[in-house]
Amino acid sequence: MDDLADQRDAPPAEREARVEAWTHALQDDLAAGTSTDPVRHALVDTALRWHLDLSSLRGAMTSTREDVRGRRFADWDQWRAWCTEEVVPWVDQLRHLFEQAGAPMTLRLDRHKDYEQFVDGAQLTDILTDLSTDLPQGDLLLPHEALVAFPGVEDDLRQGRWSPATAALIGEMTALARQWLTQPAMTRGMHPGAAIVLDTVACLMRAQLDAVDAAGPALLERAPRPTLVARARILAPARLRARLAWSLTPLTVPGPRRPSAPLSAVSPAAESTALRPPPPHPGGARPPQIPADRMPAHVAVIMDGNGRWAQQRDLPRPQGHRTGGPAVHEMIYGALEIGLPHLTLYAFSTENWKRDTDEITTILDAIRHDLDDGPLRDLDVRQRWLGHPDKLPDELVHALRREEHRTRNRTGLTLTVCINYGGRDEITRTAAALAQAARAGDIDPRFIGEDDFARHMPHPDMPDVDLLWRTGGEQRTSNFLPWHATYAELHFTPRYWPDVDRRDLWQAITEYSRRQRRHGAAPLIPARDDASASLSR
Known part of the structure; x- marks a missing residue:
């Protein structure tokens, strides 16, 4: 392309x-x-x-x-956003293929900056290589921020002149790209086959930068390429190492080919015929019959106790999060079976960044894997994400937004997953959006009401929480949906999250259905017979 x-x-x-x-x-x-x-x-x-x-x-x-x-970039931030849009989806497909093969290209959270810089280095190498093609078309894809450090260089490049400023710019850009591509810690902990792929790509691109450096004025006339000898020195030993790595790896063989949907979005009508019902409970349990007027519209769950479940069994805490995945699926199956309209799950809070890096990586990797290969893809579930992208891996943010878009027309359960979410943070950002609207004259600050505030929240159509349930024995709400859960009925249970299934959700809903919700009104007093009334007088 x-x-x-x-x-x-x-x-x-x-x-x-x-x-x-x-x-x-x-x-x-x-x-x-x-x-x-x-x-x-x-x-x-x-x-x-x-x-x-x-x-x-x-x-x-x-x-x-x-x-x-044509593209123009004011600074490196704009340039990096373009790189992410251009490159990351393709890298994402490569990672998914490795995962399907049984050799996951695991990305460590504490190495996220290394991965970003590697992508930037690859894109910068490509831009420097293609100068002879881009410039005659009027394209100069280096950010203005980089060009202004070399007075006159933009005019020189657009005129195809090799000047001292041009030579200095190219020297600095190749050094920067080489620095970004050299990330020795990036492949630590990866499967050796995947690591060899990335290491070899880095070596080939550094050889390409050597060719750019050696080209001199010819760089503006034709695209430089590494010599065959240089390429052979990289590829020959890499192929030997890769052959050994893969020979020692039991790989998953692809199953039979299946028809694929086209790139464009599938129509809602066509998609609805492909949706399947949730699998039945392994023990044959069926949901209770709850009267429609006693059924909650929105249940929110704090999935607590994964780490303690693992520690109780002398396992590392991350193992508890891996084991808790099926419980998430059970909640969704149970919500679909009982006809719950809205389910919100607290998966990762803004305070969870204080935890051990391995635990954080396990949580976020599990979420990402579920988005790509989990059992929810063919269910009538509209998926949404509530939280902030700051510090989250780009590929996870991309997957979350992809699923939001892919499932946007589904009419069954609306599942909202809170990732990198904090209730106070949500209210603070909403207040800032409301203040900006008032400053722009879109709203009169003297007449701001609750409805105005709700309209400026990330999901304005999210209904109030009727039932807030927390597992794991703790009895607090932990900065979870403070705006929406103001009048929620609270339900606390002692079992750790990996031990719950859909029957626990049904039990919580059953208990909710027995409660009398007043929202500040006086309690209803049952009518008494005349004898009781006389005695009371």
């Missing part, structure tokens, strides 16, 4: 049309299961064999098409 966007034999509009046509052809090929184009055939075959969801690539493909129109 980059090649189509960069071809110099056609004006921008035609190149943009070529990228768009290639994307549509891929959509048709996915439906057909094959392609006459060798690149698309390889992509379609891999996606079908390994059950990859290529819909997540639509944003990257759109970004590639829009690159034809």
Whole structure:
């Protein structure tokens, strides 16, 4: 797709049309299961064999098409946002393939900055290599922040002049890219096969930067390439190491190929026919019959006790979070079976960053794996995320937003997962949004009411919580949904989260149905017979 966007034999509009046509052809090929184009055939075959969801690539493909129109970046932050949009979805697919094969490319939370810089280094290497192609088309994809340090260099580059300023800029950019690509700690703890792939890619790109450095003025005339000898010195030993690594690894063989949905969103009508009911309870338990007027509309759950469950069994705390995954699925199955409209789960709070890095990594990796391969994909569940992206891995944020978009038309259970969420933080940010609206004149601060505040919350349509349930024996709400849970009925149970299943949810709802909710009104006094009334007088 980059090649189509960069071809110099056609004006921008035609190149943009070529990228768009290639994307549509891929959509048709996915439906057909094959392609006459060798690149698309390889992509379609891999996606079908390994059950990859290529819909997540639509944003990257759109970004590639829009690159034809030219890009300008004021600073490195804008440039990095573009890199993330262009590269991360493809890396995401590679990671998913490794996971499907049984050799997960685990990304450690404390190495997240290394991964980001590696992606930046790869993109910067590509930009420096393609200067001879981009500049004649009017594209200079280095941020203005980098160019201003070398007076006159932007004019020199756009005119195709190799000047001292140009040489100095290229020298600094290649050094920066080489620094970003050199992240020796990035692959620690990965499967050796995946680690060899990344290490080899880094070596090849550093060889590419050597070629850029050696090109001199020719860099503005043609794209430099490493010599065959340089490539062989990297690839020959890497292939030997990779062969050994994979020979020692029992890999999962792909199952039979299955038809795939096209890249465009599946229509709600077509999707509804593919949805399946939740699996029955292993013991045959069925949900109780709750009268409609006694049924809560919104249940929120603090899933507490994973770490203590593990420690009680002399296991590391992260193991408790892994074991707690099936309990999450049970809650969702139970909510679907009993007809609950809204379920909100507290998965990771803003205070949880204080925990051990391995525990944090396990929690976030488990959430990410569930989004990609969990059993919820074909259920009538509309998935939403409540929280803030700060400090979360980009690939997790991408997966959360992808599932929000993919399931947005489902009409069954609305499942909201709170990740990197804090109640006070939510209220503070909402107050800031309300203040900004007042400053812009969109609302009169003298007449702000509760409805105005609710409209500026992240999910304005989220109903109030009717029942707030916490497992694990603790009896506090822990900064969870303070706005929505103001009038919630509270339910605390002693069992640790990994030990609960859908029957516990049904029991909580049954107990809720027996409570009398008054919302500040006086309690109802049952009518008494005349004899009782006389005695009371």
